[in-house]
Amino acid sequence: MTTEDFDTASETSDLLGGGGGVRQVSSLTAFAAIAVMGIALALVPIWIGDSRTLMGVAVTGLLFACYTIAFNLIFGSTGQLFLAVGAFAGVGAYASAITSDRFGIPFPFTMILATGLAMLVGGVFSWIAVRRSLGIIFTGIVTLTFSLAFDNVLLGLRDITGGETGLVVDAGSDTFLSRQIPPYYVFLSLVLVYLVGYVLLHRSHIGWAFRALRDDEIAAELSGVDIARYRIYAGAIGGGMLGFAGALWAHAEGFISPATFTFVHVDVPVLVMLVFGGIGTLMGPIVGAAVFTYIGEVLASFSQLRLIAEGALLIVLFLLFPQGVVRALRSGASELWRKLRISKP
Amino acid sequence: MTAVILDGILLGLQFGLLGVGLTVVYGMGGVLNLAYGQMAVVAAVVVSLSMSSGLPAGPAVMLGILAAAGIGLALDLTILKPVYRRRGEARVLLSLLLTIGVAFIIDGLLVWRFPIEALSLSIGGEPILVLGVPMRTGSLLASAITILAGGALILFFRSTTIGKAVRSVIQDEVGARLCGVNPSAVRTLILTLSGALAGLVAATQSMTSPVPISAGFDITILALLVTVVGGLGSVRGAFLAGLLLGVVNAMSSFYIGAYITTIILLVAAALTILIRPSGLFGEHA
Amino acid sequence: MLEVSNLSAGYDSKAVVLGVSVDVREGEVVAIIGSNGAGKTTFLRAVCGLLPVSEGEVRYEGRPITNLAVHKIARAGISFVPAERHLFPEMTVAENLALGAFPLRPDPGQQSLVFELFPRLAERRRQAAGTMSGGEQQMLAVGRALMSRPRLLILDEPTTGLAPRLAAQAYESLAALRAQGMTILVAEQQVPIVLSLADRGYVLENGAIQIEGLATELRNNPTVRRAYLGVV
Numbered sequence: 001m002t003t004e005d006f007d008t009a010s011e012t013s014d015l016l017g018g019g020g021g022v023r024q025v026s027s028l029t030a031f032a033a034i035a036v037m038g039i040a041l042a043l044v045p046i047w048i049g050d051s052r053t054l055m056g057v058a059v060t061g062l063l064f065a066c067y068t069i070a071f072n073l074i075f076g077s078t079g080q081l082f083l084a085v086g087a088f089a090g091v092g093a094y095a096s097a098i099t100s101d102r103f104g105i106p107f108p109f110t111m112i113l114a115t116g117l118a119m120l121v122g123g124v125f126s127w128i129a130v131r132r133s134l135g136i137i138f139t140g141i142v143t144l145t146f147s148l149a150f151d152n153v154l155l156g157l158r159d160i161t162g163g164e165t166g167l168v169v170d171a172g173s174d175t176f177l178s179r180q181i182p183p184y185y186v187f188l189s190l191v192l193v194y195l196v197g198y199v200l201l202h203r204s205h206i207g208w209a210f211r212a213l214r215d216d217e218i219a220a221e222l223s224g225v226d227i228a229r230y231r232i233y234a235g236a237i238g239g240g241m242l243g244f245a246g247a248l249w250a251h252a253e254g255f256i257s258p259a260t261f262t263f264v265h266v267d268v269p270v271l272v273m274l275v276f277g278g279i280g281t282l283m284g285p286i287v288g289a290a291v292f293t294y295i296g297e298v299l300a301s302f303s304q305l306r307l308i309a310e311g312a313l314l315i316v317l318f319l320l321f322p323q324g325v326v327r328a329l330r331s332g333a334s335e336l337w338r339k340l341r342i343s344k345p
Numbered sequence: 346m347t348a349v350i351l352d353g354i355l356l357g358l359q360f361g362l363l364g365v366g367l368t369v370v371y372g373m374g375g376v377l378n379l380a381y382g383q384m385a386v387v388a389a390v391v392v393s394l395s396m397s398s399g400l401p402a403g404p405a406v407m408l409g410i411l412a413a414a415g416i417g418l419a420l421d422l423t424i425l426k427p428v429y430r431r432r433g434e435a436r437v438l439l440s441l442l443l444t445i446g447v448a449f450i451i452d453g454l455l456v457w458r459f460p461i462e463a464l465s466l467s468i469g470g471e472p473i474l475v476l477g478v479p480m481r482t483g484s485l486l487a488s489a490i491t492i493l494a495g496g497a498l499i500l501f502f503r504s505t506t507i508g509k510a511v512r513s514v515i516q517d518e519v520g521a522r523l524c525g526v527n528p529s530a531v532r533t534l535i536l537t538l539s540g541a542l543a544g545l546v547a548a549t550q551s552m553t554s555p556v557p558i559s560a561g562f563d564i565t566i567l568a569l570l571v572t573v574v575g576g577l578g579s580v581r582g583a584f585l586a587g588l589l590l591g592v593v594n595a596m597s598s599f600y601i602g603a604y605i606t607t608i609i610l611l612v613a614a615a616l617t618i619l620i621r622p623s624g625l626f627g628e629h630a
Numbered sequence: 631m632l633e634v635s636n637l638s639a640g641y642d643s644k645a646v647v648l649g650v651s652v653d654v655r656e657g658e659v660v661a662i663i664g665s666n667g668a669g670k671t672t673f674l675r676a677v678c679g680l681l682p683v684s685e686g687e688v689r690y691e692g693r694p695i696t697n698l699a700v701h702k703i704a705r706a707g708i709s710f711v712p713a714e715r716h717l718f719p720e721m722t723v724a725e726n727l728a729l730g731a732f733p734l735r736p737d738p739g740q741q742s743l744v745f746e747l748f749p750r751l752a753e754r755r756r757q758a759a760g761t762m763s764g765g766e767q768q769m770l771a772v773g774r775a776l777m778s779r780p781r782l783l784i785l786d787e788p789t790t791g792l793a794p795r796l797a798a799q800a801y802e803s804l805a806a807l808r809a810q811g812m813t814i815l816v817a818e819q820q821v822p823i824v825l826s827l828a829d830r831g832y833v834l835e836n837g838a839i840q841i842e843g844l845a846t847e848l849r850n851n852p853t854v855r856r857a858y859l860g861v862v
Contacts, residue, residue, distance in 0.1 A: 038473050069438070081438075128619065137377070138618050141573060145611040148566065152611070156604030264562065268445065275442075311449025319427055320444045504737060506728075513718050513729050519680065522700035523709070524729045525778060603739030 023262030028201045029287035030282055037286060038192050045181055051308060053173065054297075059252070062187035066245040067266065068273045069194045075236035076280040077202070078231050081140040085242060087147040088264030092118040092243025093250040096159060100171035100251075107171035107251050115244040122239015123232050130228040146264045154258040166257025169250045183252040190248065191286070194241060198282065203279065206233060229285060232312040269296075272310060275317050278324025287325055349599045350592060355484070357591020358491045359546050363564070364571030364583035365498065366542035371517040374532045376428060376440040381543055382564030383451035388413035389461060389527030389556040406490075410544040420447065420450065421533045429529070448561060455558050456575070467485055475580025487549035502580060504600025511535060515578055545566075570614040576624020585626040631656045631813055632677075632708075632782060637686035641686075645684065646672040648839045654782070654815050659808050661828035661845070662817040663858060669837040670817035671713060674786050677709040679703045690782070697773035705733070713786040715767055717774070719760030723751050726759050726770055730777030740804035744773040747803050765796040774805065783807065785816045789823065801827055821858040824851050 002112050041062075048054040067085055082088075096114035129139045154161045161167060201207050209230040211283040221227055250256045255337040256281070259265060273292050276283030299306040321328055363385075370378050392409035396402065398482040401556030414499055426445060428440045502508040512529050522528060547556055547564070571590055597606040617625055632654040640646040647669040654660045664670050675681040676687050680798055688696045692857070710732075710755040718726050727744060728736040745752035748769040754762065760769055768788060775783060788804075789797035801823055808814060808827070818824035825831060831840040831848045841851060848854050 033424045051613050132619055132622075134618065134622075137441075139621060140441070140617050141569070145570075145615045149608050149611040149615075152604045156608070173556055198401075263361070268449075271442070303455070305453065307449050307453030309453075311446040311453060314446030314449065315443050317423065318439060318446075455827070506732065509721070509725060509729055510732060512721065516718040516720055517716045519700075519712070520718060521729070522680075523678075523704055523712070523716060524774065525701050525704040525732045526729070527701045 007265040008140060027199065027203060031196070032062055032070060033149070033190060033283060033295050034195045034199070036301070037283070038188065041188055042185070043192075044046075045184055049181055055181065057293060057297050059183050059187055060190055061244060061289055062184065063249055064266075064269060064273065064293065065191050065289035066187070066194055067242060067270050068190070068277070068289050070241035070245070071237045071270050072274055072279065072281075072285050073198060073201070073241070074122070074234050076274070077207075077214065078234040079136065079214060080235060081136045082125065082143045082235070082238070083263060083267050084125070084143040084147040085270050086261040086263060087143075087150040088118050088122060088239050088242040089246030089249070089257075089266065090150060090261030091121055092257075093246035093256050094241075095250070096247035096255060097167055097171070097250045098160060099170040100197060101169065105266050110171070110245065111251070114247040118243020119236045119240035122242070123236035124233025125239075126232040129227070129235075130231050144263065147267065151262055152268045154261075159321070162187050162257070163256065166255055166259075169254050169256060171251055186248070186252065190245060195282065195286075197241075201237070206230060209233065251302070267312075268310065271276070272317065274324075276313075276321070276325055278295060278326035278328075281326040281332055284324050291325075349595050353592035354588065354594030355488045355491070355591070356595055358488065358495060359550060359587070360567065360571050360591045360594075361497070361584040362491060362495060362542050362576055363546045363568045365547075365580055367538040367565075368540045368572040368575060368578055368583040369511070369515075369574065369580055369592070371437075373427075373511065373535045373578070374429065375433070375436045376425060377437055377444065377569075377570075378420070378439055378536075378539065379444040380448040380451060380561075381444075381568055382561035382566075383448045383455070383538070384416045384540045385543035385547035385564050386455060386537035386556065386558060386561045387416060387451065388560070389547040389551050390455065392548050392551065398544055406545075410541050413544030413547070414451075414537045414541040415599040416451075417536040417538070417543075418430040418533065420540075421442075421536040425536070429532070431481045431516045452559070453551050455561075459558055463551045484553045487552040490545070490549050494542075498542075498580075500586075507531075507534070512580075524561075541606055553627025567610075569609050573614040574617045574624060575626050579624055579626065582624045582626040586624070589625075631691055632815065633687075633689040634677060635687045635689075637673065637676060638684050639672055639681050641672075642705075643680075645716055645835075645837065647676065648832065649686070650690065650837070650839055651686075652815075652832055652839070656770045656781075656813050657808075657811060658733050658830060659804070659814040659816065659828045661824040661831040662815070662834050663665075663819070663831060663848075663854075664817075664822065664834035665857075668817065668834045670819075670834055671786055673763075673834065674710065674784055674815075674817055675712075678708065678784065680710075680712075685725055704778065707778075707781040709778055709780035709783050711771045711783070711785045711788065713773045715771040715792050717759040717767055717770055720760055722756050723762075723770055724755045726774050727777050730774035732778075734778075737779075740779060744776050746751075747806060748773055748777075765793070766785065766861060768792060768796070768800060769803075776807075780812075782813045782815065784815070787817055787819060789818065791822050797823060821854070 039245060044058060045055065048058060055163065067089060071082070071085050074080050092111075092114040095117050096107060096110040099105055099113060105113075124226060125139075128134070128142070148233060155163055157163075202210065209220070209225050210223050212223070217227060226254040246253050249260075269292060273288030274285055275288070277286065277288030295309065296306060299309055309345070367378060367381050370376055388409035390409075391412040392405045395405040395408050400408070414564065416473060424443050425440065428436055428443060433441055442486050501547075510521065510526045511531055511534070513526055514531050518528055521531075543544055543564075550556055571583055571587045574590060575584070575586030590613065593609060593613070632651040632652070634650065637650045638648050649674055652660070652673075652827055653807070654793075662670050662673065666826050671857065673850070674680060676683050678701075679695075679698055683696050686696070687694060687754070690703075690706060693706075695706065695708075698706075698766060702734060718729065727741055728843075731737060731740070733759050745755075750766055751769055751773055754766065757765065761849060772783075772785070774786070785804075788800050792800060797820065804814060804816070816824060825845045828845045830843065832839050833848070841848065841853065843851070849859075
C-alpha cells in the first residue's frame with residue numbers, strides 16, 4: 001500500500017538493533033556484570049576439566065566469543081558489515097604462525113606483528129568503504145570477496161601456508177598453551193579484556209561518536225563528527241581484536257588450516273551468535289556464543305543436522321528476535337519490575 | 346587457444362544465465378537470494394535421480410527445472426513475505442540473512458539424504474568437430490540448450506507484455522503500479538523464473554562435468570560475482586558480464602591455475618564495486 | 631463519478647490531510663489549488679492508493695476504492711499522472727505507452743489518438759524516455775496514462791518544471807481531452823491556468839478545504855485573488 005521508501009535508516013537500525021546497550025547502564029553495573037560472568041565462567045573447568053574434548057569445545061566457544069565481541073564493535077557500533085571475520089582472524093593466525101616458525105621470532109612478538117597486520121587490513125577496508133561511500137551491501141560483498149580470496153590464497157600458496165592440509169604451529173607448543181586447562185583461562189582473560197575494552201571504548205568520546213553516527217549519520221557529519229575517522233577506528237580495532245585472537249588460537253591449538261577461518265565456518269556462526277545475543281549490547285556476544293557453542297556440542301554427532309539447525313535458527317531469529325535475547329530479557333525484566341512496583345500496596 | 350576461448354564462451358553463456366537469475370530478482374524486489382546455488386543443486390539432484398529411475402534425459406531435465414522453480418515459488422510465498430514488508434537496505438539485509446538460513450537448511454538436507462558425491466549425466470557419443478575443435482555431445486547439447494534459453498529470455502524481456510512489465514517494475518516500481526502492473530505477482534513470477542534458470546544451468550552443467558552436492562554456495566558466489574560485475578539489477582549486464590567472466594575463467598584456468606582463477610574473479614567483482622558500482626555493463630545505477 | 635468523503639491521510643501517523651471531501655462529476659474538470667505543502671499531492675496519492683487512507687472514504691462510480699491496491703485502481707479506469715511522472719527511463723516512448731495499456735496489449739487506435747494529441751511523441755517513438763526533455767516527458771506521462779482508456783484522469787501539478795509556453799500547451803491538450811469527454815481532476819499551484827480550464831475548484835490549505843465553488847466564483851473570490859492571483 002505504501003510507496004517509495006521515505007526513510008530506510010530507521011528501518012535498518014530497527015533490524016540491527018539501534019542504540020548501544022552499554023549506554024543504558026552505569027559503568028559500575030557493566031563492570032559488575034563482566035566480573036560476575038567472568039567468575040561464573042571461571043568455574044566451568046570444575047565440571048568438564050577432565051575431558052579434553054569438552055575443554056576444547058569450551059575454548060573454541062571462548063574464541064568465538066572474542067570474535068563476536070569484535071564483530072559487535074565493527075558492525076554493531078558503526079554499521080559496517082564486514083563479512084570477513086574469519087579472514088581477519090586468519091590473517092593474524094597465519095602471519096604469526098608463519099613468521100614464528102620460519103624466522104624463529106619468539107611468538108609473543110609475532111603475535112604483535114600479526115595483530116598490527118590485522119589492524120591494518122581492517123582499517124584499510126573501513127577506509128575504502130568510506131572513500132567510496134560503499135553502503136552496507138557493497139561493504140558486505142567486498143569483504144566477502146576478501147574472505148573468499150584469502151581462503152584461496154591460503155590454499156594456493158601451499159608451500160608457505162601448508163595449503164589444504166593446514167599448518168602445524170610449533171611456536172607455543174612447548175608452553176602452557178598446549179596443555180588442557182590453561183588455554184581456557186587464557187582465552188577467558190581475553191574475553192574479559194575485550195569486554196572491558198568495549199565498555200571503556202563506548203564510554204569515551206569515540207563511543208559517543210559511534211552512537212552519533214549510528215543514530216543519524218548526516219546529522220553527525222553536520223555537527224562536525226568525522227565519520228570516516230571513527231569508522232576506521234572501529235575497523236582497525238575490531239580487525240586487531242580478531243587478528244590477535246586468531247594468532248593466539250594458532251599457538252594454543254598448534255594447528256591451523258584454511259577451513260578454520262572460512263566464511264561458513266566463522267562468519268555465519270558469529271552472525272548468528274551476535275543477532276541472537278543482541279547486536280550492540282554488551283553481553284549479547286557472550287550469551288550468543290555460550291548458547292551456540294552448547295547447541296553445537298549437543299548436535300556434534302549429527303553434523304548435517306547442525307547445518308539445518310543453524311539455518312532454521314537464523315531464519316527464526318531474524319524474523320522473531322531481531323533485537324536479540326539480551327534486549328528481550330531486559331525489556332521483559334523491566335516489564336516485570338514495572339508490574340511489581342505497580343502492584344505494591 | 347581456440348578451444349579455450351570456445352570453452353570460455355560456452356561457459357560464459359552459462360555464467361550469464363546464472364547471473365540473470367540472481368540479478369533480476371535483485372532488480373525486481375531488492376532481494377538478494379543467497380539460496381540460489383542450492384536451488385541449482387536441487388535441480389541437478391532431481392535430474393540425476395529421475396534418470397537413474399529410468400526417465401529419459403529430456404523429461405528429467407524438465408523435472409529438475411520445475412523443482413528449482415518450485416523452490417523459487419515457495420520462497421517468494423513464504424520466507425520473502427516479511428522481507429517485502431521492509432524497504433531499501435533493510436530489505437536487502439533481511440533477504441540476505443534469511444536466504445542464508447534457507448541455503449543452510451537445503452544444504453543440510455541434501456548432504457544428509459544424498460551421500461552421492463557428485464551428479465553427472467552421461468550423454469554418450471563420439472566427439473563432433475566444431476570450428477576444428479572436437480566437442481563432446483554432452484557439451485554441445487548443453488551449449489545448444491543454453492543458447493536457446495538465452496535467446497528465449499531475451500525475447501521474453503524485449504517483446505512480451507509480461508517481460509516488459511518485469512522491466513518496468515525494475516525501472517520504476519511506482520510507475521509500474523500506476524500502469525496496472527501488480528508488482529508482487531511479477532515478483533513471484535520472477536522468483537520462479539530465477540529458480541528455473543538456476544535449475545537449467547545446473548542441469549546443463551552436469552552434462553559436461555559433475556555437479557557436487559556441496560556446490561550450492563560456490564554456485565551462489567559465482568552468480569553473485571557475475572551479478573556484481575554486470576551491475577545489480579541489470580539483465581543485459583549479467584549476460585555480458587557472464588560472457589566476459591566465462592572467457593576469463595577458461596583462459597585463466599587453462600594457462601594459470603584453479604586458485605588464481607577464483608581469485609581473479611573475486612578481485613574483478615571487488616574492483617567493479619570500487620570503481621564502477623553500477624556495473625561494467627550496467628544500464629542504471 | 632468520484633466521491634471523496636472526509637479523507638484523512640499522512641506520513642508516519644502524522645496527518646497531512648484532514649477531513650477532505652471532494653466530488654468530481656462525469657465530464658467535469660475539477661481543480662485543487664493550494665500553495666506548496668498544502669497537501670494536494672498527499673491527497674491525490676491517497677485517492678489513488680499510493681498512500682494509506684487513515685480515515686474517510688473514496689468512491690468511484692459508486693464502488694468503494696478506499697485503500698485498494700494501486701494497480702487495481704489503475705485497472706478500474708482511473709489514471710494518475712504524478713508530479714514526478716515515474717516514467718521508465720530505459721524504455722522507449724513506444725514501450726512506455728505500451729505499458730500504459732497493461733494488462734492488455736496496446737491498442738494501435740488508442741496510440742494514434744495519443745500521437746495526434748502529442749505529435750512530438752510520434753517523432754520520438756523510439757527514443758528512450760530518460761533522454762527526453764521535461765516537456766516531452768510530461769507529454770509521455772499523460773500519453774501513457776491515456777493508453778488504458780481511462781474514464782477519470784488525475785494529474786498532480788502537470789506544469790512542474792515546464793516553461794510557460796509548454797505549460798500552456800499542456801493545458802491545451804487537457805482541454806482537447808475534456809472536449810472528447812474525459813473527466814479530469816487536477817491539482818495545480820499555478821492558479822490562473824488551471825482555473826481557465828476547470829469547471830469547479832477546491833482550495834486546499836493546511837490539509838483542509840478552505841473554499842470551494844465554481845471556477846468563475848473562485849476567480850472572483852477576494853481571498854483567492856489575494857493569495858494566489860497576486861491581486862491586492
